Amino acid sequence: MTVQGLYALQNGFMGAQRSLLFYGDYSEARTQIPITCYLVRTSDAVILFDTGVAPRAVPGLLRNDPFARFTDADLLVHRLDTLDLQPANVDLVVISHLHYDHAGGAALFAESELVVQKDEYAYAQYPAQFFAPFYYRKNFDLPGYRWRLLDGDTELVPGVTVLRSDGHTPGHQSLLVELPESGPVVLAGDSCYWQEHSRRPTRIARSACAGRRGGRAAGPSRPSCAPRSARWRPPVFGSSRACRCVRS
């Protein structure tokens, strides 16, 4: 087992329409959601899961979104700094999908390998009209950057595996992290927003949270799921000011 630690890095809050988040909920009402990134330390690599929003997008969000909350500490570079890391220290940047609140910080990682599903990368170039406002080309049109385009489930290093979890977008992926003491955790990105989705899973949520591979049911080592809106608690990892995401 080579996974040494998992850290949740809060990247601010934003508003989202409930109909985007709750299966079968057609309300136009908006609710506040956290923007989350995760850092995985292993003996082989430093891996980041998602990159949050671009710093250049923050002023506009604060102006136009009454649910938006950002502090200087929320900037990804400052969150990484709390772990004594700089972007150049990150080996792999796994991006769940290329929406602006997940791929916004990709440009920070010119020296890393950016990992997405090839179907997501292709879809982002020409998204459906209703989804186009979520894909900002500036976030992923990065000449000279190293992209690794995956086709399905892929083990990155021992203990860290990408799981294809389509539904929210055509090429969404989640990350299975096998923690030596706490057990397996799935970082579900936007495929599973709330804890209630993992308890009453929809077809989409099951694909990311039930620990299935190749359509098989979860075994005894069913992983816990870290939905985007799991409960957030104050710093718990040593002296780090980063937040940890904990299921209740």
Ligand SMILES: [Zn+2]
């Ligand atoms: Zn999304």
